[in-house]
Amino acid sequence: MIFNAFLLALREIRRNLMRAFLTVLGIVIGVAAVVTMVTLGNGATAMIKTQLSSLGSNLVIVVPGTRMGPGGGGTPPPNFKESDVAAILESVRGVRLVAPASSSSLTVQYMQSNLTTRVLGSTPDYFEIGNWKLANGRLFTDTEQRAARAVCVIGETVRKSLFGNSGNPLGERIRLKTQSCEVIGVLAPKGQSAMGQDQDAVVITPLKTFQRRLAGRQSQQGVGEIMTSVREGANTETVVNDIANLMRSRRNISGNEVDNFSVIDTKQIANTLSSTTQIMTALLGAVAAVSLLVGGIGIMNIMLVSVTERTREIGTRLAIGALEREVLLQFLIEAVALSSFGGAIGLALALGSSLLLTWLLNMPYLFNAQINLIAFGVSATIGVAFGFVPAKRAAQLNPIDALRHE
Amino acid sequence: MEREPLIRLRGITKTYGNGQAAFQALRGIDLDIHEGEFIAVMGPSGSGKSTAMNLLGCLDVPSGGEYRFLGQHVETMSRDERALLRRHHIGFVFxxxxxxxxxxxxENVELPMLYRGVSQSERHKQARAALERVGLNGWEDHTPAELSGGQQQRVAIARAIVTGPALLLADEPTGNLDSERSREIMLLLQQLNTDNGITVLMVTHEPDMAEYAKRIVRFVDGHIANDTVREEVCA
Structure with a gap:
């Protein structure tokens, strides 16, 4: 009986292809919207995660000042000292590497080209902590760092703007502010950070060089921030707390005073960011789900109209000897088949649009089987739910009245 | 003893509505229909002939009286039981x-067989045979819009006889056709009756059409006014 009802329903759909297509348009759009939104959301989450991991894994950053709360006037919090860096490495358990870093935005010049970019002074460990790879040349050594040699390593963006697409900057001298500086290495590109900054727009010099030759005002003296990489397997939370306690005592902050520095755990930022995008994904998905519901109502609407329109036909079927449940089943299967076709077309559309959009937005495309299955299941269920009322109405028609219907 | 008739009506009444608005469409009908008959039911509108047709076709149940179809009591059947009776024993022409x-x-002719669960190859074979029987071989793939009225009615007749029913019920089968087409349809019904032994019961208000039947039952005001078996049949 099921098979027969299926056959009858398919013949009915084939008879009215145009109407069938218009009926399922709502479902097609609904399913496509839900799947595309969720796929894009997942792509965005994945992209943020990879960008954050490009910052360096298990990274803890210590910066002066607090990032949140009212920043009352007063004097800005003091920078760190180089001895702070040594102290962290010495007394905090679970720390693998520590590097001081100071930076400021400076104009960089080579021949006729110049650009304003971030210039950063640090120690050789910085490259390892920050997960930087060399594309060309070499990094500066500890000796060069201590001797404040005028050498620098530049990011890909800086290389491109100063030396053109294929220029080789190794051995060339660029001008930082008023100082001349030899380019000894080019860093492999990292791309945008999770915050949207270009991580490759950077010039890195030895810390001593930066402090003596480039840092100007008082606020750029000392160490601007401390980058710490946590040993694999160590508890990052403990490390963060230990660093905070150490810095409080080193900066003479007593019991109930607030910190004048912050310890930032990048893993935590990553989690916050990805949970934010996940919430966005859920919201967008929910909005799209409403359109799926509207699509379902569209199916009910058309099915109801079609019951009225086909009253005589239903009368004929009943007269020929169709049982009530056979007519019910036929209409129900019609509705389910329609909404499933709609769902399938929607999935195909979603595949196309997600691929296109992820390509345009430069995001990874991640196929999510779960959401595809859910969206398809929901569309089929909508067929049952919204097809039932019209199907019931058709099945319960009185054959005599139905036959006489004009 | 007399052979059990195909259809036996005893004291059939049918009342629509109730109380003041009640309308008695049939006021006690007795009628026997035997296999192989060709009956024309006539009568002015409101005489109860359509009501009788619906009851005979098991589309409706009587308010009172006894209706036996092939010995089975129809008046006590459920909706589904009547549907199965129609499916297996009655063909309709509208x-x-x-x-x-x-x-x-x-596909139109195949429809009743879909409800009977006949296999696809058997469906095709029988539907083609039925279409050939009504003189439409070569027209199998045409849709109703591509067929004339007479041809459409032939398709409908093919659909009605394809399952080999005990009774063919025709409700004003020539009502929408011109006289030439009407004559063809009537001759076809007559052939099905004489050559294939199908019992035909036809409702009509046209005396010309009733001329083709072997027996004429006239309804007036919910009663059978007269019931005549004809010697001379138009051909």
Whole structure:
């Protein structure tokens, strides 16, 4: 009986292809919207995660000042000292590497080209902590760092703007502010950070060089921030707390005073960011789900109209000897088949649009089987739910009245 | 003892509505129909002939009295039981043809067999045979819109006889056709009756059409006014 009802329903759909297509348009759009939104959301989450991991894994950053709360006037919090860096490495358990870093935005010049970019002074460990790879040349050594040699390593963006697409900057001298500086290495590109900054727009010099030759005002003296990489397997939370306690005592902050520095755990930022995008994904998905519901109502609407329109036909079927449940089943299967076709077309559309959009937005495309299955299941269920009322109405028609219907 | 008739009506009444608005469409009908008969039911509108047709076709149940079809009591049957009775024993032909639009003649004729669960190859074979029987071989793939009125009614007749029913019920089968087409349809019904032994019961208000039947039952005001078996049949 099921098979027969299926056959009858398919013949009915084939008879009215145009109407069938218009009926399922709502479902097609609904399913496509839900799947595309969720796929894009997942792509965005994945992209943020990879960008954050490009910052360096298990990274803890210590910066002066607090990032949140009212920043009352007063004097800005003091920078760190180089001895702070040594102290962290010495007394905090679970720390693998520590590097001081100071930076400021400076104009960089080579021949006729110049650009304003971030210039950063640090120690050789910085490259390892920050997960930087060399594309060309070499990094500066500890000796060069201590001797404040005028050498620098530049990011890909800086290389491109100063030396053109294929220029080789190794051995060339660029001008930082008023100082001349030899380019000894080019860093492999990292791309945008999770915050949207270009991580490759950077010039890195030895810390001593930066402090003596480039840092100007008082606020750029000392160490601007401390980058710490946590040993694999160590508890990052403990490390963060230990660093905070150490810095409080080193900066003479007593019991109930607030910190004048912050310890930032990048893993935590990553989690916050990805949970934010996940919430966005859920919201967008929910909005799209409403359109799926509207699509379902569209199916009910058309099915109801079609019951009225086909009253005589239903009368004929009943007269020929169709049982009530056979007519019910036929209409129900019609509705389910329609909404499933709609769902399938929607999935195909979603595949196309997600691929296109992820390509345009430069995001990874991640196929999510779960959401595809859910969206398809929901569309089929909508067929049952919204097809039932019209199907019931058709099945319960009185054959005599139905036959006489004009 | 007399052979059990195909249809036996005893004291059949049918009342629509109730109380003041009640209308008695049938006021006690007794009628026997035997296998192989060709009966024309006539009468002015409101005489109860359509009501009788619906009851005979098991589309409706009587308010009172006894209706036996092949010995089974129809008056006590459920909706589904009556549907199965129609499916297996009754073929319908309507005034308005009632074919499925945008569906080929072949598929229209196959429809009753779909409800009977006949296999596809058997369906095709029988539907083609039925179409050939009504003189429509070569028209299997045409949709109703591509067929003339007479041809459409032939398709409807093919659909009605394809399952080999005990009774063919025709409700004003020529009501929508011109006289030439009407004559062809009547001759076809007559052939089905004489050559294939199908019992035909036809409702009509046209005396010309009733001339083709072997027996004429006249309804007036919910009664059978007269019931005559004819010696001379038009051909």
């Amino acid at each position: 005034q308005g043809f009632n074919l499925l639009a945008r569906t080929s003649a072949l």
